[in-house]
Amino acid sequence: MAFQKSLFALSLLAGFVIVGSAVQAHEHMAPMPTTPGGKAAYTRHENFKLQGAAFKAIRDELKSDAPNMALIATNAAKLKSSAEALPTWFPKGSGPESKYETDAKPEIWSDPVKFAAAVKRLQVETIKFQPTVASGDLGAIKAQAQAVGGACKNCHDSFRVPEAK
């Protein structure tokens, strides 16, 4: 009886957790918007997801005991080219006024000089990253990965709507 009760409590607990996770993991994938601004915002979001995935792939490798250097190099190259293209992801009209759910702040367009500097910083760090990766020096790669992430954060702090805290 006592054992059954324990099992009951435990399965309920597990049930809570599973249902909660399932509800939360339900991915919302909005359809492609039809306006030019909306399309640009949508594409930008996709591009940032790819950029995030490339950076995460590097971070995950650096966490492992035997990092796959080729994988790091491929993704470092991806970061460099996406940082290069990044300035084209923000055409006028693709901000909050696009009606597409975006975390891009209006300051991107109202303070273009500061925004350009933040983008430049990412470009510089991702360019520097290439020879570092090629050198194979793990310590230096980790440090430069940190600098690349710092550039992401620097821009997010000023130009991305902060997450709920």
Place this chain on the structure above:
Amino acid sequence: MGDEPEETPKVRAKLWDGPTRIVHWALVILIGFAWWCVKANQTEWHLWAGYGILGLIVFRLIWGFAGSASARFTTFVKGPVATLAYAKTLSQRSAKEVAGHNPMGGWSVVAILAAILSQVITGLFAVDVDGLESGPLSDRVSFETGRLFSRSHDLSFTAIKLLVVLHLSAIAFYALYKRANLITPMITGYRAFETDPKLRFAPLWRAVLVAVAAAAVTWWVVKGLRL
């Protein structure tokens, strides 16, 4: 012979064991601290707080099966009939004497533990937007899934906040309406009873054993499930 004394003599007896109280207050402190870390952008400390909370919650779950009588799920998790029967007595001014969690409180404990467990699990897989600070198991999921976990981490924290408000309201209700002090026993471990419930308490060595097991599990999870 004179009249019977109006108040039955109360006996002071132990209700909550040390481990249960330590876990309770440590969770309060660490969850508060983890929240502050987010506000203050102290992500590294936030992760450490999360590991501590993981250890505490693992300990509490094992303690719910192997701990003292008042800490065991079998003691306080009741079926719908008993829970409803207790709910009907809520409006009475005097608190029904239950040695430990009453049936409704028991469900509140299960809900809080489940919410904290969800909080810890979603945090383990969460990926932050800068990719700088991520949970120790985030390398097991894709960037997008990790971002989803991060959002779930927010959601389950909302659940925790709501449950804490409910918890505090219930304590206030018992204090003001039923004149029952639930706070002091959770600090001292002792409560006044009409009759000594003669609860059974787990020996200290068992708490030490469970703590070691909880620490080992936590270490293993934080190391990315690698030995």
